[in-house]
Amino acid sequence: MIHVENLTRYYGDFCAVDNIDLDVRKGEITGLLGPNGAGKTTTLRMLTGYLAPTSGTISIKDYSIDDDLLEIKKLIGYLPESAPLYHNMLVYDYLDYIADIRGLSKGRKEERIQELADLCDLRAIMHRPIGELSKGLRQRVGLAHAMIEDPEILILDEPTSGLDPNQIAEIRDIIRHFGREKTVILSTHILSEAEATCDRIVIIDKGRIVADGSTEALEQESTAQEKIITVALLKADFASASMRFRLLPGVTGIELVESADPEVLKLKISADGRDNLREMIYSCIKETDWVLLELAKETKSLENIFRELTKEG
Amino acid sequence: MNQALTIFRKEFRDYFISPVGYIVVCIFLLVTGWFFFTTFFLFSEANLRSFFNLLPLTFSLVIPAVTMKLFAEEIHTGSYEMLLTLPVTHNDVVAGKFLASASFVAVMLAPTLLYAASVAFIGRLDWGPVLGGYLGAVLMGAAFSAIGVFASSITRNQIVACIVGMVICFGLTLFDKMVFFFPGKIVEVSTYLAAATHFENISKGIIDTRDLLYFASVVFLFLYGSNVVMQARK
Incomplete structure (x- = not known):
């Protein structure tokens, strides 16, 4: 599904992502795990085409990110860290706007907004400005934003950071629900988070992948040694x-x-x-x-x- | 293309949701109205010349304030990342934002038609230069909007965006008036580069393709510049 080769990104002299190879299969929930500043966000930003790699290739399905960026963006639903949405817009207007940009037909748009209102529990806040929402609610709107077109790939940057335990459980349920058939990549620096949500964990440190495997495999491997x-x-x-x-x-x-x-x-x-x-x-x-x-x-x-x-x- | 129109609709509507849009329109109408009517009766001529003469300066002051938020605010709040990871191209984003601000400038200009109406009521108004003046004003508004879009794309700080926009707009307006003591060739070039010269030509009612081309190329140049800045941000 997603194939990444020798991915490298420099910010000036600083190497944020150093020669990463990664393959993500369809229907897998992959967790990018690492301490702050390990290069998780940079990696995700390159996958979504927001940042250009210094070197290396990314291909998603049969599309290359250099030539078919627009096609790739259509496949991906992305929620950046801390859900930076337009604060002056109402939740409904916002989802409507995103659906328009993604080119959903009128009927399909209504249908998706209703579905997501149920899935992300947005009914009560549909007509409130996004800027007035609490962090947890905003994060749910962000998830709805990412899933509006029912994308094949969902990429979430720190989807649960700064939320309380109840909110984390809610978000986790939504991600798992979505991840049953679709591909999900999420980043987190919270281990229990990755353990609870992900099928596979990729640990990143200083821009390199230091471990990669299923949660169980990682545990077994190190206890065997x-x-x-x-x-x-x-x-x-x-x-x-x-x-x-x-x-x-x-x-x-x-x-x-x-x-x-x-x-x-x-x-x-x-x-x-x-x-x-x-x-x-x-x-x-x-x-x-x-x-x-x-x-x-x-x-x-x-x-x-x-x-x-x-x-x- | 559809994406550009969707962005245009959203940005255009934003101007009427936030109070900033109304404040800017009020300031614009107050300044132009005041300067127009205080001198109007002194000359006792039925034309809008004093309004149009001042327009390059008022536009230089007001349009950067209209455009400053377009990119800078999004970059500051981070919604820029969210916007660019939607299936849109850089051109869609730049075009949508430019069209929204240029249209807002046109809306801002619309109430000044009342000045023309009231002049026509008092005296015999020659509509030719007035129509030319409005065409020129729309073109100049579009050119300054493009400059403002560019100024907004280079920074995350709206005040910096506004000031940079003003400096470029004032520069283009006043450029030819500052170099009169230089040799003839330089004056010629700077007169061609100055927005005010081209605007004056059109507002006299003379519509020359060179003037149209000038505004079109300013728009193109600065929108292209914004695109380059967006590319560099990657």
């Missing part, structure tokens, strides 16, 4: 415990964790991917008179992956 096990013991001291555990095969590090109870020794043992590590730790403890309070495998959440991939240095 390294495991962390937390152990809480009574009647043990750090020196002797770490000496014992260090002898176990595969253990790469032992770390003391502050615990609230001074009696309890809490450790974090990291090891490279061996499946029976917990067994070995257990039998190791059985030989002593320590009391085992806790033995748990820590799966790396998406958050850890994100931090690790995008941290400084």
Whole structure:
């Protein structure tokens, strides 16, 4: 559906997007995830034709963005960050205007506005000026704006930033509803957001793609490489415990964790991917008179992956 | 093309939704009306010459205020991004905005027909120069609108857009009057470049293709310039 090759964009000397390759299939909700300033917005702006790439190619369906920009714009519904709509217009007039620009016939226009009024819950605010709406409401109008022509591709830049949890849930429902048959690309710096909404996550940092895969695959991949096990013991001291555990095969590090109870020794043992590590730790403890309070495998959440991939240095 | 017309309709309607449009029309009518009628009875001639003579200056002052918001406001609020990601070309956007402001200038000019009517009521008015004057005014209004559109496209600040527009319009109006002490060739060129010269020709009732061509090329040049600026923004 969307094919991006060697996409690069400079602002003066600053490289915002650095040689990105990306393929998005039809019917996929893809999340572009990255810290602020990672190049998410720039990437989306190039996909929608608002910014021209410094180098690289973008093709959507069979259209190239250099030659058939107008055709590509017809395929895409785009909501820029913080929904910059015309504040002096009424919601209905605004949607009517967008539908006119997109060349919808009169009957189809009415029909779509009614459909979107239901989907985005706009009935009560149809005749209010956009400038008077709260951020959440404006975002819903923005979504309606992007979906007015029932586009094949929906591109959303930070669709839920600055909204309260209820509003986020509403927007998420609308996106998921739309994403059942259509292609959606959204950017976010909130992990739970990407985890909850997207089928696939592309993590971007400093203009480069650092990870790409389905939510589950990303989690599995990184837990396969390294495991962390937390152990809480009574009647043990750090020196002797770490000496014992260090002898176990595969253990790469032992770390003391502050615990609230001074009696309890809490450790974090990291090891490279061996499946029976917990067994070995257990039998190791059985030989002593320590009391085992806790033995748990820590799966790396998406958050850890994100931090690790995008941290400084 | 349809997109340009849709943008035109929206921008034109915007002028009548916000109070700015009405304020600008009021200022324009007050200034022109005052200067016209205070001197009118001194000459006791039944013509609109003093109104048309002053028009290049009043237009230079007022039209940039009409056009300043066209791009600058959109760039400032970010709706520019939303507009450009709709299926429209740069030409659609520039043409729509230009037509809206030029039409608004025509609307602003319409009430001054009452001056002509009242002069015709008092004395015997020669309608030839009056019609020529209005044709010239519309053409000059279009040219200054194009300048204003260009000035608005280069900045996100409406005040800067307005001042840049005024400077260019005043420049074109007063240009030939400032270089009279230069050698003859320069004066000739600057007289050709000055908007006021061409406007005066038409408002005498002489319709020459050179004057029409002059205004058409000013419009084309500045609209093309806006298009280039939009391209550079990418």
